[in-house]
Every structure is written in C-alpha cells, then in structure tokens.
Amino acid sequence: MSELGDDTTVVRSAEGWSATMNPRWNVGSAPHGGYLLALGARAMLQAGERADPLTVTAHFVKPPEPGPVTVATEVVRAGRRYTTVAAALRQGAAERVRLLGALGELGGQRGPTRVAAAPPPIPAPEDCVTLGGSSAPEVAGRFDFRFPEDSPWVVRAGAPSHGEPLEVTGWIRLADGSDPSTLALLVFSDAFPPTVLSMRHVGWVPTIELTVHVRAKPAPGWVLGTFRTRFLIDGLMEEDGELWGQDGRLLAHTRQLAVVLER
Amino acid sequence: MSELGDDTTVVRSAEGWSATMNPRWNVGSAPHGGYLLALGARAMLQAGERADPLTVTAHFVKPPEPGPVTVATEVVRAGRRYTTVAAALRQGAAERVRLLGALGELGGQRGPTRVAAAPPPIPAPEDCVTLGGSSAPEVAGRFDFRFPEDSPWVVRAGAPSHGEPLEVTGWIRLADGSDPSTLALLVFSDAFPPTVLSMRHVGWVPTIELTVHVRAKPAPGWVLGTFRTRFLIDGLMEEDGELWGQDGRLLAHTRQLAVVLER
Numbered sequence: 001m002s003e004l005g006d007d008t009t010v011v012r013s014a015e016g017w018s019a020t021m022n023p024r025w026n027v028g029s030a031p032h033g034g035y036l037l038a039l040g041a042r043a044m045l046q047a048g049e050r051a052d053p054l055t056v057t058a059h060f061v062k063p064p065e066p067g068p069v070t071v072a073t074e075v076v077r078a079g080r081r082y083t084t085v086a087a088a089l090r091q092g093a094a095e096r097v098r099l100l101g102a103l104g105e106l107g108g109q110r111g112p113t114r115v116a117a118a119p120p121p122i123p124a125p126e127d128c129v130t131l132g133g134s135s136a137p138e139v140a141g142r143f144d145f146r147f148p149e150d151s152p153w154v155v156r157a158g159a160p161s162h163g164e165p166l167e168v169t170g171w172i173r174l175a176d177g178s179d180p181s182t183l184a185l186l187v188f189s190d191a192f193p194p195t196v197l198s199m200r201h202v203g204w205v206p207t208i209e210l211t212v213h214v215r216a217k218p219a220p221g222w223v224l225g226t227f228r229t230r231f232l233i234d235g236l237m238e239e240d241g242e243l244w245g246q247d248g249r250l251l252a253h254t255r256q257l258a259v260v261l262e263r
Numbered sequence: 264m265s266e267l268g269d270d271t272t273v274v275r276s277a278e279g280w281s282a283t284m285n286p287r288w289n290v291g292s293a294p295h296g297g298y299l300l301a302l303g304a305r306a307m308l309q310a311g312e313r314a315d316p317l318t319v320t321a322h323f324v325k326p327p328e329p330g331p332v333t334v335a336t337e338v339v340r341a342g343r344r345y346t347t348v349a350a351a352l353r354q355g356a357a358e359r360v361r362l363l364g365a366l367g368e369l370g371g372q373r374g375p376t377r378v379a380a381a382p383p384p385i386p387a388p389e390d391c392v393t394l395g396g397s398s399a400p401e402v403a404g405r406f407d408f409r410f411p412e413d414s415p416w417v418v419r420a421g422a423p424s425h426g427e428p429l430e431v432t433g434w435i436r437l438a439d440g441s442d443p444s445t446l447a448l449l450v451f452s453d454a455f456p457p458t459v460l461s462m463r464h465v466g467w468v469p470t471i472e473l474t475v476h477v478r479a480k481p482a483p484g485w486v487l488g489t490f491r492t493r494f495l496i497d498g499l500m501e502e503d504g505e506l507w508g509q510d511g512r513l514l515a516h517t518r519q520l521a522v523v524l525e526r
Contacts, residue, residue, distance in 0.1 A: 054499070055472045055520045057320040059347050059363055061340045076351075076361050077324045081522065082471065084322050086349070086361060088339075098339050098349060100322055100363045102471050102520075111498015111523055114462070116428040165379040199377070208345065208365050209318045211474050213520050215496050231513050233478050235374015236317070238516055250494050253501055255518055257318045257365075257476050259344065260374055 002178030003142060004187065007035070010043045015070035015090070017043040023066035027137040030063035033207050034190035035139070038183045040071055040087050040099040047073035048083035048103045052182045056101035057211040064089065064096040081109070106182065106217050119244035122148045125171040125222045143191055146171040146222070166195040169226040180218040185243055188223055189254040195229040195239055196260055203263040205237075210256040221246045227254075235260050265441030266405060267450065270298070273306045278333035278353070280306040286329035290400040293326035296470050297453030298402070301446045303334055303350050303362040310336035311346040311366045315445045319364035320474040327352065327359040344372070369445065369480050382507035385411045388434040388485045406454055409434040409485070429458040432489040443481040448506055451486055452517040458492040458502055459523055466526040468500075473519040484509045490517075498523050 007025060010017040025035040037058045045053065069091055076084040082104035089097040122128070128146035147170040172188050174180065180188070189212045194205040227241040241254035270288060273280040288298040300321045308316065332354055339347040345367035352360040385391070391409035410433040435451050437443065443451070452475045457468040490504040504517035 057363060057472070057474060059339070059365060061347050076322070076358055084324050084361060086363075095339055098347060098363060100320060100349075100361060102322060106497075109497035109499055112462070112464075112495055112525065113497060114429075114495040115493065117493040166377075199375075201375075209320070209474075211320060211472075211518070213501055213518075215494060215499070230378065230380040231478060231516065232375055232377040233513070234369075234372035234376055236372055236478070238476060250496070253494065253518075255474070255476075255516075262375065 002174060003176045004038065004174060004178065004184055008039045008042045008183060010039070010046060010071060013070060016072040017046070017070065019069050019071065021064065021066045021069050023138065025139050025142060026066060027139050029065065031066055032139040032190065033058070033060055033210060034187035036060070036064065036089060036097050037190065037210060037212070038186040040089055040097055041101065041186055042183060043071035043073050044085040044087050044099065044101055045103055048075055048078065048085045050083050050103035050105065052104060052106045052217070053186065053212070053214050054082055054102045054104045055211065055213045056099060056186065057209060059098045059209050060207050061095050061098055064091055069096070106214065115250070117250070119224050119248055120169050120226050122169055122224070128171060142175055144173045144175050166198065166229040167227065168192050168195050169224070171222040172225055173222050179220040180223055182214050182217060185214055185218060185223070185252045186212055188225055188243055189241060189252060190256070192225050192227055195227050196232065196237060201262045202260055204261045205258045206261070207256050207258045210254065213253040215250050215252055216245070218251050219245055219247060223251060232260060265437065266439045267301065267437060267441065267447055271302045271305045271446060273302070273309060273334060276333060279335040280309070280333065282332050282334065284327065284329045284332050286401065288402050288405060289329060290402050292328065294329055295402040295453065296321070296323055296473060297450035299323070299327070299352060299360050300453065300473060300475070301449040303352050303360055304364065304449055305446060306334035306336055307348040307350050307362065307364055308366055311338055311341065311348045313346050313366035313368065315367060315369045315480070316449065316475070316477050317345055317365045317367045318474065318476045319362060319449065320472060322361045322472050323470050324358050324361055327354055332359070369477065378513070380513070382487050382511055383432050383489050385432055385487070391434060405438055407436045407438050429461065429492040430490065431455050431458050432487070434485040435488055436485050442483040443486055445477050445480060448477055448481060448515045449475055451488055451506055452504060452515060453519070455488050455490055458490050459495065459500060464525045465523055467524045468521045469524070470519050470521045473517065476516040478513050478515055479508070481514050482508050482510060486514060495523060
C-alpha cells in the first residue's frame with residue numbers, strides 16, 4: 001500500500017461508505033482538495049464497480065476537518081462504456097464535498113486517436129530544482145516537486161507582466177515512492193502552487209469547482225503538471241491544467257473555478 | 264419572451280419543477296444538449312434563488328424525448344457568494360441528465376481582474392458567411408451562425424493535417440432576435456458543429472459531460488465561439504471552448520468530454 005492508498009480506504013457503512021481523513025494531507029486545518037477528490041472518487045469507483053475515473057467534478061461546499069467522514073454514493077446509470085455516479089462527502093449532517101462523475105476502464109476504450117499537442121519543453125526532473133521553504137503546508141510532504149531553475153517559484157521574480165498568463169509548470173511524484181495511479185492524478189490536479197501565488201496581495205484561493213478528465217493510466221515515474229490562468233475576473237479565476245507522463249502521453253486534463261481572496 | 268425563455272419555463276410541481284421540452288430544439292429525435300443544460304440550470308436558479316450560473320456541470324445520462332420533463336433540485340448549500348445546487352432531469356422514472364452547479368450574481372462579484380487573452384481575430388459577422396445545407400438538425404433553426412469564408416466548414420477542405428488541432432470558430436446569436444442571456448451562453452456552449460466533423464468516418468459525438476464557467480453577462484449582439492479539440496484518444500475527446508462578446512470580453516469558458524462514434 002501507499003500513503004494515498006491507505007488514506008483513501010473506504011469501507012461500506014450505513015451511510016454508504018466510511019473513511020478517515022489523515023491530517024497529513026492538510027493545508028492549514030483542512031484536508032487538501034485533491035485528496036478529497038480522490039477519496040470521493042474511490043468510493044464512487046467501488047459503488048460503480050469500475051476501475052478508473054473518466055471525468056469527475058467536485059464542488060467544495062465547506063472545508064472539512066481531518067478525521068471520520070462518510071461518503072454517500074448513488075449510481076445514476078450503469079452503461080456499457082461508463083457508469084455515472086454521484087456522491088456526497090459528509091461529516092455528521094454537514095456536507096463537505098458534492099461530486100459527480102463518469103467512471104469506466106481506461107484500457108478498455110476503443111475508437112480513433114488523434115493528438116495535436118505536446119508537453120511543454122522543460123528540463124528533465126534531474127535537471128530541475130526542489131522548492132525550499134519551511135512555510136509549506138503539511139500536504140506538501142506527500143509530494144516530491146521539481147521545478148525548472150528559471151521558474152518564478154524558484155527565482156522569486158514576482159508576477160509576470162500584465163498581459164502574460166500566470167503559469168506554473170513542474171514535475172511531481174508521490175513522496176513515498178509509490179507509483180502514480182489514476183487516483184493520484186486526481187490529487188496532482190490540485191497539488192501545485194496556485195498560479196496566482198506570484199501576484200501580490202493574494203491570500204487564499206479556495207476552489208469552487210474542479211473537473212478532471214483522466215485520459216490515460218500513468219506509467220511509473222514523474223508526472224509533468226502545467227497550469228495556467230488567463231482569466232481572473234472580479235475575483236474569480238480559472239486554472240487550466242494538463243498532466244503529462246514522462247513518455248509524452250497526456251494523462252489528465254483539469255480545470256477549476258476558484259475565488260481569489262486578497263490579503 | 265423568446266423561444267429560449269418560453270421553452271425553458273419551469274413551474275413548481277410535486278417532483279420539484281415541471282417543464283415541456285419543445286421539439287424545435289431537437290437534434291434528430293432528442294433535445295439538444297445545450298438546451299437541456301439551460302433548462303436544468305433555469306430550475307436550479309429558481310431553486311437557489313440566484314440570477315446567474317457561475318459554473319454548471321451536466322452529465323448526459325440517456326437521451327430524452329421532447330415533451331414533459333421534471334427537474335428535481337436540491338440546494339446543497341446556500342453561501343454568501345454562491346449557492347451550490349444539484350438537479351436531475353427525469354421523464355417518468357428514467358433519468359436523462361444529472362447536473363451540479365454553483366450559482367450567484369455575476370454583477371455582484373468583487374475582487375481583482377487580470378486578463379491575459381484576447382478573442383481570435385476573425386472577420387466581423389457582416390464579413391462572414393452563413394452555412395448552407397438542408398441536412399441541418401431542427402435545432403439549427405434556433406441560431407444564426409456566421410463563419411469566416413475560409414473556415415473548413417465553408418470551403419469543405421477536409422480535416423486539418425495531422426498534428427493540427429481541430430477547431431471551429433464563428434459568430435452565433437439567437438435566431439428569434441432576442442438578446443443573449445447567461446442561459447443562452449449555456450446553449451451556445453454546445454451549439455456549434457463538433458470540431459471533429461471535418462474528420463472522415465465520424466458519425467455521432469454524444470457528450471458524456473459538459474462544464475460551463477459563465478464569466479460575464481453578455482451584451483446584446485453577436486457572440487464569438489471558438490472550440491478546439493487537441494486530444495482524441497481511444498474514441499474519447501475533449502472540446503475546449505470560449506465564448507466572447509463583440510466588445511472583446513470573455514463570457515464563458517466551456518469544456519466537454521465526448522465519445523466519437525465512427526460511421
């Protein structure tokens with residue numbers, strides 16, 4: 001098993017599924033959004049008897065606390081190619097996350113392939129650097145990151161000039177050495193520093209909604225994440241992301257809508 | 264009122280909300296996905312007592328028939344900035360569409376603005392051309408389209424060469440002359456010809472999931488839609504879109520995951 005496998009274990013219960021959220025996935029006092037997404041998706045996969053999330057949407061209703069959580073699941077429709085499942089993460093009567101997804105088997109899809117994109121050309125992980133800093137949240141200990149030496153996160157050059165997209169690109173893997181899974185891709189979708197962190201006066205960036213399309217099973221090794229914000233409008237921003245394998249295959253396509261709270 | 268206003272009218276009923284789907288929105292024998300999204304969102308807005316969809320996700324579970332439909336809504340949480348609502352479109356016991364959204368007031372959001380993108384440079388609507396063809400589905404009569412004269416749809420040049428994204432870009436407005444609303448943006452999100460239509464052997468492209476982030480209220484006039492597919496993998500494709508106002512403001516950000524069925 002792995003930290004992620006252990007900490008997303010769900011067992012059948014009167015409310016559907018029960019789990020315990022480990023505080024090692026915390027950002028501040030609340031579990032990290034990607035971890036909540038993976039935990040919910042794992043219950044959905046078990047309820048739908050499917051192997052992989054194809055697309056999962058999470059609405060983060062209210063920050064949970066670590067500890068016991070229940071996941072109520074509803075199989076909306078079981079089709080041949082995929083199964084649609086809804087889910088609700090609750091602590092007591094308080095709903096924390098609402099999810100909706102289509103689940104299936106990534107190896108079992110059949111049809112045409114036509115790819116017109118490539119991963120961004122950044123140095124290999126061994127030619128990148130780690131991020132220092134003792135202010136990292138607890139969850140940062142679950143990941144290894146490698147960033148190009150000239151990225152704003154490393155040189156602290158400040159925000160890109162107005163008119164340029166806010167971007168963050170780097171390598172990620174699970175810190176415990178376990179191989180990435182499609183559940184890990186859900187976690188990686190919300191694991192990188194927010195794109196707006198290089199802007200001044202940005203405090204916290206709570207996610208309203210996060211949708212991840214999982215497009216391929218990851219191979220062992222590093223995963224390249226690239227995230228971009230082009231539209232911050234009246235305090236709402238999108239963060240558009242891609243996760244790529246070291247072999248150049250697209251693994252996941254992500255988008256979230258988030259609120260930018262100023263300090 | 265307008266065709267869209269009339270045909271998305273929902274009234275309170277024992278099941279939550281009732282409506283009648285007008286067959287003039289059909290593609291073949293089933294109502295168009297964008298119309299279903301707008302109908303569901305209208306019930307969600309009324310249930311949540313909010314003015315605008317901020318982000319709405321629809322999973323298309325099974326194609327409906329035109330005629331009576333019920334929408335069961337659940338207000339998951341009413342917050343200050345937005346309200347989270349889930350909904351299910353049903354005909355009898357058969358579920359057709361499951362939705363999840365965050366609703367609020369677009370004019371009432373406050374916070375920083377920073378935009379790093381512009382609409383694609385295409386000719387003005389009056390310098391574009393309409394698409395001919397008697398094979399257009401019923402729903403095509405609900406829209407006016409204008410496409411640049413050199414777009415593949417017009418010149419029928421065939422698919423772009425391998426390695427280029429599949430794209431469709433053009434102007435849209437409601438054919439009845441009514442001004443666009445945020446609900447109309449939901450319809451426009453799924454109204455353009457599919458990006459893969461220029462590929463050979465493509466039959467039908469059913470949507471699994473469609474998420475729309477509505478970012479601004481539209482002004483009267485044309486709306487520019489631009490949609491792109493970069494990743495068609497084993498018969499699953501994303502379609503990534505933007506809707507822009509004639510004044511150069513981003514109105515909506517869309518992404519869907521769809522199945523490409525071959526003829």
